Amino acid sequence: MTFLKLLDRFLVRLELTVAVLAMTGVAAILIAQVIFRYLLQSPLFFAEELALVLMIIATFAGFSLMVAEGRLITIDLFGGRISPRAHARIAWAMRGVVLVLAAALAVFALRYLAVPWVWIERSATLGLPRALLYAIVTTELWFLVFHQLVQLLQTWPGRPPEPQGGTA
Numbered sequence: 001m002t003f004l005k006l007l008d009r010f011l012v013r014l015e016l017t018v019a020v021l022a023m024t025g026v027a028a029i030l031i032a033q034v035i036f037r038y039l040l041q042s043p044l045f046f047a048e049e050l051a052l053v054l055m056i057i058a059t060f061a062g063f064s065l066m067v068a069e070g071r072l073i074t075i076d077l078f079g080g081r082i083s084p085r086a087h088a089r090i091a092w093a094m095r096g097v098v099l100v101l102a103a104a105l106a107v108f109a110l111r112y113l114a115v116p117w118v119w120i121e122r123s124a125t126l127g128l129p130r131a132l133l134y135a136i137v138t139t140e141l142w143f144l145v146f147h148q149l150v151q152l153l154q155t156w157p158g159r160p161p162e163p164q165g166g167t168a
Contacts, residue, residue, distance in 0.1 A: 008150045011143050012068045015061045022058035026051050046125040053126075053133055060140035067098070068147035089157050099148040106141040113138060 033047035066072050074094075078087060112118060112134065119131045 004150050004153065008068065008147060011146065012065060015065050015068070015140070015143060019058045019061035019065065022054045022061065025054045026058065029054070049123060049125045053123075056133060057136055057140075060137050064140050064144040064147060067102075067144050067151070070151060072098075085157075088155070092152065092155050092157055095148060095152050095155065099145065099152055102141060102145045102148060106138065106145050109134065109138040109141055 029044070029047050029051050033044050033051075036047075037043040074091075078090065082090075113131060118134065119129050121130045122128065123130055123133075
């Protein structure tokens with residue numbers, strides 16, 4: 001389990017870096033677009049498409065990060081009506097549902113990337129294969145699946161809680 005945690009933490013740092021760089025890129029390209037369009041009267045023809053691609057990358061990286069940190073929005077209908085043990089089991093089962101759905105989506109994304117015509121289609125202004133963006137999104141989906149699997153293993157019902165770092 002230690003190796004999985006280390007890999008999970010490494011992927012979290014990698015995804016955080018990707019998300020920060022993507023959002024920084026969005027800000028930079030939009031500032032440059034304003035300067036070029038309104039001050040130099042020569043807009044950057046690729047700015048909107050590049051900003052959109054970077055936003056998609058940042059969104060999927062951020063979503064995967066939220067799964068890794070256990071910060072997804074949850075609706076707790078049972079709250080104090082059930083025992084803490086039953087509540088933990090329901091939460092674990094819901095993590096399992098998220099894992100299955102995310103894995104199914106990731107498998108379908110991989111199958112989509114395997115279709116040859118997907119690699120032929122190019123973006124309008126950048127001229128890059130659209131499959132590159134799809135591949136990045138698919139990678140982030142697989143990272144999300146991995147993070148969810150690690151959380152599922154860490155919260156296995158009946159498993160003793162792991163000691164927390166720090167002093168008491």
